């Protein structure tokens with residue numbers, strides 16, 4: 001097998017459908033989502049609350065809450081020197097996925113305090129993560145843990161080693177969670193809103209840290225956020241989700257400067273721009289994201305879309321219009337434009 005190229009896919013999600021069978025009906029949280037994370041690349045998944053970003057991320061590692069289930073699609077994991085593995089076909093509780101979780105793919109979540117146990121010191125939890133994946137003595141694990149704490153920017157790591165999560169700030173806890181995630185040298189880090197619960201200054205520091213670690217290790221990142229400011233800071237590529245599907249994907253500059261989908265344009269119109277002065281016009285997207293059990297016909301965004309064409313957008317499922325290798329939008333208007341040309 002030839003050596004991996006930086007642009008080779010590491011993770012390929014195609015046609016993923018993750019549904020929740022509830023007493024009220026089927027919640028189609030993810031309904032045909034496709035995205036690719038190339039090697040050494042940060043892909044940000046954006047969209048309003050409830051669009052299926054977290055469920056997509058959690059589906060990769062089989063961490064979907066009950067009664068959620070992957071009902072269709074593939075999640076191809078391309079391991080170096082091995083055949084790709086379809087993670088969607090593995091049992092969420094089976095040994096294969098358990099060994100990939102935390103070893104090849106690590107995840108950090110929004111609430112670092114809740115992810116750490118209050119019963120054990122952070123040092124013990126870090127050592128346990130190291131010893132779970134590496135055959136090392138206690139002394140070796142301790143010295144590796146101290147190194148990791150230094151790497152994630154924790155001052156005086158010897159002192160913090162014996163601290164409990166409730167004695168540390170949110171930002172400090174998130175650094176510890178990142179250290180635990182890095183303990184196994186993952187090829188992919190999935191970060192689900194890792195800075196949302198933190199104050200703005202701490203957010204910026206954690207983003208810088210993740211960027212530095214990515215540059216240093218070459219790991220890929222799948223970064224979930226609803227914050228386009230964070231996207232501008234960290235993304236190489238962007239995937240825009242709406243109601244369980246991917247409506248647009250592209251390079252970060254393409255998304256910010258040449259958005260194709262009306263939903264992406266609306267999201268961008270709702271954030272303040274630096275240097276645009278106090279008179280800039282900010283727009284909010286009218287209405288709310290419908291619940292996935294109440295999915296509109298045709299294009300799911302049409303009831304909120306200023307460009308929607310009656311009789312077309314409310315009827316036709318929008319096809320994916322491909323503009324380039326990692327560039328596409330799912331909008332009937334672009335499909336029409338293309339057929340006219």
Ligand SMILES: Nc1ncnc2c1ncn2[C@@H]1O[C@H](COP(=O)(O)OP(=O)(O)OP(=O)(O)O)[C@@H](O)[C@H]1O
Nearest residue numbers: 020027029048049050051052053054055065066292
């Ligand atoms: N355990 C569950 N049971 C039923 N529905 C669920 C469950 N978990 C998630 N959902 C539904 O799936 C949809 C997608 O949720 P998801 O958390 O992926 O959205 P999100 O885009 O990550 O939003 P947020 O930014 O608020 O986390 C939502 O409508 C949510 O209500």
